[in-house]
Amino acid sequence: MLPDQDYKEHLTRTFVLHYARIPLVLEGSADPDTLSNRVVHMSVQLFSNEALALRCVQSLQLLHVMVLSLRLMMAKVLVRAEPHAPAASRHRVIDCTRRVMKEHCYWPLVSDFNNVLSHRSVALLFLQDDALVHMWFEFLSMLQGECDLAIQLSLAAAVKPARPRVLDNVLSAV
Numbered sequence: 001m002l003p004d005q006d007y008k009e010h011l012t013r014t015f016v017l018h019y020a021r022i023p024l025v026l027e028g029s030a031d032p033d034t035l036s037n038r039v040v041h042m043s044v045q046l047f048s049n050e051a052l053a054l055r056c057v058q059s060l061q062l063l064h065v066m067v068l069s070l071r072l073m074m075a076k077v078l079v080r081a082e083p084h085a086p087a088a089s090r091h092r093v094i095d096c097t098r099r100v101m102k103e104h105c106y107w108p109l110v111s112d113f114n115n116v117l118s119h120r121s122v123a124l125l126f127l128q129d130d131a132l133v134h135m136w137f138e139f140l141s142m143l144q145g146e147c148d149l150a151i152q153l154s155l156a157a158a159v160k161p162a163r164p165r166v167l168d169n170v171l172s173a174v
Contacts (some may be wrong), residue, residue, distance in 0.1 A: 023073040024169040026105040050119040
């Protein structure tokens with residue numbers, strides 16, 4: 001059905017319009033691995049087409065939806081960066097002991113973001129949008145210090161959560 005361009009465009013539009021629901025479903029899933037694989041299997045087919053991805057970015061604000069979806073998913077698992085510091089410390093980081101992190105529920109979102117940004121035209125639009133870049137850096141700031149926090153909270157160093165390589169790819173791409 002995806003070789004039919006009209007069908008593919010309508011499916012992609014519907015997928016993007018419902019994209020913000022994906023994190024909610026992943027968080028509540030009894031089997032996030034299987035669901036993640038199904039989401040990525042579909043999104044790779046839809047977002048690998050540069051022209052279609054570009055249209056989604058321009059008309060449906062796809063990059064904004066993706067960054068906001070990631071930020072909202074992670075906002076639920078934030079803790080103060082320095083639990084021993086005064087309450088005035090406003091920096092919050094991701095708690096790697098939470099299910100979203102331990103079961104890598106976020107990886108389909110990061111994979112999709114990486115896939116879409118692999119298109120030069122989309123990456124240039126991303127970099128030209130100051131508000132979007134600011135939102136992205138706000139998200140990245142949530143990753144600053146998350147492993148140190150785990151150590152501070154007396155978690156065994158051997159249990160330090162590992163980030164899937166896809167997240168490292170996105171971080172190095174930007």
